[in-house]
Every structure is written in C-alpha cells, then in structure tokens.
Amino acid sequence: MSKLKVIDSIEEMQEISANWSEEVGFVPTMGYLHEGHLSLVKAAKENCKIVVVSIYVNPSQFAPNEDLDTYPRDFDRDKKLLEELEVDYLFFPKDSDMYPQNYKTWVNVNDLTKGLCGKSRPTHFQGVTTVVSKLINIVNPNKMFMGEKDFQQITVLKRMVEDLNFRVKIIGCDIVREKDGLAMSSRNKNLKSEDREKALSLSRSIKLAKNLFRDGEIESRIIKEKIWELINSSGAKVDYVEIVDPVTLEDVEKVDEKSRVILAAYVGSVRLIDNGNLE
C-alpha cells in the first residue's frame, strides 16, 4: 500500500510533477469528501498509475454574498478516506500561495458561462476556470476526473482545455446519489433534517422530465413548467430550470434524449443543483 503524501507547497508539487514517469489521474475537489468524490478517485485509480487529489476551497469562485465561510471542511477525515483509497498525493495549497498579493490573471470562457448557474453566480465560473488552469499547471496530470453533477462546470472546463490546448483529458463521471435520490454534495451537510423532503424535489424533477419525455412530451416549455410546479410546491424555491443542448448549453425548444435538464433550487438557505439527460 502506497503512503499518501500531503503537499501544501505549490513549488514542491511542481517539482514532483515536472517529470511524472507514469500516467497521472487528478481529482480536484473542495474537500469534505462524499461518495461522489470517492467514485472519481476510484475511477482515477482504475485508469492511472499515479493519483493526485487536491483539496482547495477556492475563494475566487464564491461571491461575497455566498457560502465560502460555511462551506464544510474536515481535512483529517478527508485525508483518512484518501489514505484508504491508496491515493498517492494530496495537494492542499494555501490561499496566500494561490492568490498572492498583486494577483491579476483570470481565465474566462465566454457564452457557456452566461446562463444557468452563471446567471445567479456571474463571477463563479471565472474563479473555476482560473483555479483549474492553475491546478493543471501545478499537478501536470494526463487525465482529470470530474463529476457530472456540475454539468455546466464540466462543459465549460472541457471547452477551456480544448481552447487553451492544455494536455489534460477531462473524464466526466456519473452523478452519485443517496439511496433516496438526492445527488451527493458537500452542501447536503448544511440541510436541516426537516428540509430533506424539499431537497428531494430536485432529483424527482429529473425523473419527472424523463417520464414526460418517455410519454411523448417534447415541448421544453411544458416540461419546465411542471418541474417549477414540483419544486416550488415542495417548499424548495427554484433558482432556474433549463433544458439545453449538452455541448453548447443553449436552450432547446423541442427536446430529445440527449437534451440536458439542468436546475438549481434553494432549500432553506442551501443552494442545490442537479441535472440529467432524458434517456
């Protein structure tokens, strides 16, 4: 069993990654690991000889009014989970190293970042694309494993990697769900127990859309209306519900099996997201 090495220095990580001798799989996370993250780590272990996981709650992807301060953290528990999965390196950088004074550079992906989560979180994706660019340059991986729960994020990052000619290949992995259907999220910890039922309206919405489509409904407008109804009547509050082309993220009027239902809702003060195709 290989021993997990915890690296908190960018310089040290770059020295190690300068001359990887074997294929490297990378799983970038914000920590507070759940089964969803662990499924990415397992995929990386299956595909690559060396596995690097990063834990970094990236401040630049949170707006001032968002939940940076309450974002759950538990480094010791995370470390133990990664040791059990025989991860090789845990990269755990400091804010002052990632964004030193006089930091000035931002990576932006146009269009794809404007709608969906980008509408209610207009500076979010700039933070994501920038930190992932930095992490790719620091970790120098061959493959990067990301969950499809953040469907817009993975679409934006695939575009960025292709546009900027990064060498890494992004591998999208299926959403992992609790037994009751709730998509795994570190933010689920912040749900009050009485709000669980409301939170389930998100995954039920995806199922509803699949059922409607299977029964012949192809009008995006009608499917979205029924999802709004389902979520808001549960006591959760819709942020957005869209049905989009999975590559361009543009709204579709008539759906097909590849169309992606993407939605976000507030359950109490917790903002949750979910998505799925109509197959």
Next chain:
Amino acid sequence: MSKLKVIDSIEEMQEISANWSEEVGFVPTMGYLHEGHLSLVKAAKENCKIVVVSIYVNPSQFAPNEDLDTYPRDFDRDKKLLEELEVDYLFFPKDSDMYPQNYKTWVNVNDLTKGLCGKSRPTHFQGVTTVVSKLINIVNPNKMFMGEKDFQQITVLKRMVEDLNFRVKIIGCDIVREKDGLAMSSRNKNLKSEDREKALSLSRSIKLAKNLFRDGEIESRIIKEKIWELINSSGAKVDYVEIVDPVTLEDVEKVDEKSRVILAAYVGSVRLIDNGNLE
C-alpha cells in the same frame, strides 16, 4: 548541423513536445524576422539544447482597425534565417486550428494591461496573453525568450506566467537597434523613406530622457513634456509618453534610474514603440 523541422499541426507539435528530453528554449514571433528576433534565437541557442521558434501573426491581438492585413510576412526568408541559426523546430500554425469555430476562452491580466499600449489598443493584450498561453501549452518549453522592445508585453506575460503557475521562465532580452538608433521592428518595413528621420525621434526621446536625468531632472512631468516636444516637432505624432515603475507599470512622479520611459508614436500610418530605463 541539425535540420530545421517545420511543424504546422498543433497535434504534431504537442506529440513532439510531450516528452522533451532536454532543456527547450522557445522564441514566439510573428515572423518577418529581423536582428532583434535573431538575437533572441541566439540567446535561446546559447541557453538551451533544443530551440523552437513559432511564427504566427495572431489575429486576436489586432483590433479591426489595425494593421493585420498589412503586417509584413515572408515565410521562406524567415525559414532560411532559422535554418542558418540551426533552430530545431519552426512551429507555424494555422488560424483555423488556433481559433476554431466556437473558440471561447480568453486569458486576461488586469491593471497592467489598462495603460500605455492598452489604452489605445484595449483588446490587444487579451490576444497576446491568450495566444501565449496556448503556445506554452503546445510547445512546452522551459524558457521563453522575448525582446524588451515590447516592455509592457513582457511585464504582462511575466505576471501571467507567475499567476497561472506555468512552468516556463521568461527571459527578457535587450532591444536591438539599427545603427541610427531605430529599434528593430517588423513594422519598420512599412516606413516610407522620407519618414525615417521622424521615426528616429523615438530612440532620440529615450536618449533625451537619460540625459535629462543625468543632468539632475527627476520630475517625470518635465521629462515627458520635452519628449512630446521632440517627437511632435519631428513630424511624428505621439500616441503616449509615460514614465512608469518597471514592475507595476504605474506612473511615477519622481523618476529614478530604474524608471522606465515607454512611448508610442505614429510615423505616417505606422505605429512604432520604444522604451528604456534612465541608467
């Protein structure tokens, strides 16, 4: 004598650069090579085992009203010059590969790109930082050699490389001048012969500033006034004259020997730049 390999495919260049066995020096250019470029190539040859030069007239750093169409080009001549200097690889990509349909990603460096050339060319540096990010990812060099004639450019790119944790080190090389003092530039070719004298007002301005400082003048305002006078009385037309801190590019009121005089002027329809410290 090694044989120059011309590579026009991004994919092929990335395959070659995936596992460089020795230190690689890179000189990104827009072609129409002059002694300034060649001095960079020579520096790369002296410092690195493998030398890659790129020739790419990057459309995204030209605004619609600028001189993309008249930017001088002579591939065969450039190739011959690089062969003579025993360059290993000439990377010569196509627009349709560098910016395919649906291209959406841009790298921006804040603040440093706002003043100086950024004022009259507000989209220029976004094009430069983006294409250089791409070229770094494609060529995977250890060192990148750039001329200090584009002083703001090199300052912006150093910031970008540090901020995004690119592994390359940028080496700034001295401005190379014609015998009469004119800073080497591919654009000099577009100068009419009767405008040569006007063009010399730029390098004379740098000398004037050095002389004024040596004689005790430390008021930035006064040095700039005298440069405006010199350039405009020559028949050239000042775009800007600034004296700045060489790292932050912020205006200085009282100059010292490290302060950088940076200026741009139109000579006929040709826009030229020059700069120097006050040592």
